[in-house]
Amino acid sequence: MRTIKLGIIDDSIFCRNLTKLQLMNVDSVRFDFVLEAESIADMETKVNQSEVPSLILLDIMMPGIDGISGIPIIKALYPNVHIIMLSDVTNQSIIRNSILAGAYAFVKKGTNTGDLVRIIRDVLAGKSYACPELIKSLFFGLQKPPQDRRKLSERELLIVHQLLNGLSFAKIASLIKTSIEKLQELIKRILIKLNISNQAKFST
Structure with missing residues (x-):
């Protein structure tokens, strides 16, 4: 076992x-x-x-x-x-x-x-999950005016579409030949470009 x-x-x-x-x-x-x-x-x-x-x-x-x-x-x-x-x-x-x-x-x-x-x-086993909240944010980000979508590079658009297609972080990182850590940094950059707030305050 x-x-x-x-x-x-x-x-x-x-x-x-x-x-x-x-x-x-x-x-x-x-x-x-x-x-x-x-x-x-x-x-x-x-x-x-x-x-x-x-x-x-x-x-x-x-x-x-x-x-x-x-x-x-x-x-x-x-x-x-x-x-x-x-x-x-x-x-x-x-x-x-x-x-x-x-x-x-x-x-x-x-x-x-x-x-x-x-x-x-x-x-x-090497898989990772994009939580539904992240996917929802990216989906609505793509519904914004074309000028907002044009802020994204071809590589960034590829990342968004693969996330929306349900691919794990591990598979996307392999696809674009980068690490999961670098991929997460790219996703943060995408959220900023799409004006999607990723700031959160914590209370203890």
């Missing part, structure tokens, strides 16, 4: 325990929670005390450093880790920003076990 080393960062001990209980009852794969923290700061104190996780389930709204701002910190400590946002947040801009910051997927807390396991497996 395959073993997947997971980390979970969430300020709610109830949510952490519920997620662990949910995933520990899966028959097809063994999840080993090698890192558990209640905040980004708490995670930093545990880096040398735990094994390196393959994937981290990360909450967004937490005291101190929010999840999105914490992504670069996590990446600096665990360069090869995959991050999935696991949150109750419904704000489209915040969800979109989490994907653009480097998360591979956004999953709503309470998602059924089968879907959560599938997403974890897919992400570890």
